[in-house]
Amino acid sequence: MDNLRAMREAKYAESQKRAAAAPARPKAAVAPPATARKAVPATEPVAADELCGHRNMSGRTCTREQGHAAKSHRYS
Ligand SMILES: [Zn+2]
Incomplete structure (x- = not known):
């Protein structure tokens, strides 16, 4: 039982890590030019x-x- 819970927690932690990393990657690739472009005409x-x-x-x-x-x- 403890083993099952540990596995579930590990999976949960992994999905949390992925969720945190996923949006960060497209942001890092897209945001800099977008904000740089917006900051000037703003x-x-x-x-x-x-x-x-x-x-x-x-x-x-x-x-x-x-x-x-x-x-x-x-x-x-
Ligand atoms: Zn003038």
């Missing part, structure tokens, strides 16, 4: 809609309204 959608969105050389985005009349862009 800062833009808000600005892209109503703001000029022009980028200066240091990567900052113009905060003036889209199609602003001012000749210069504002990065603040």
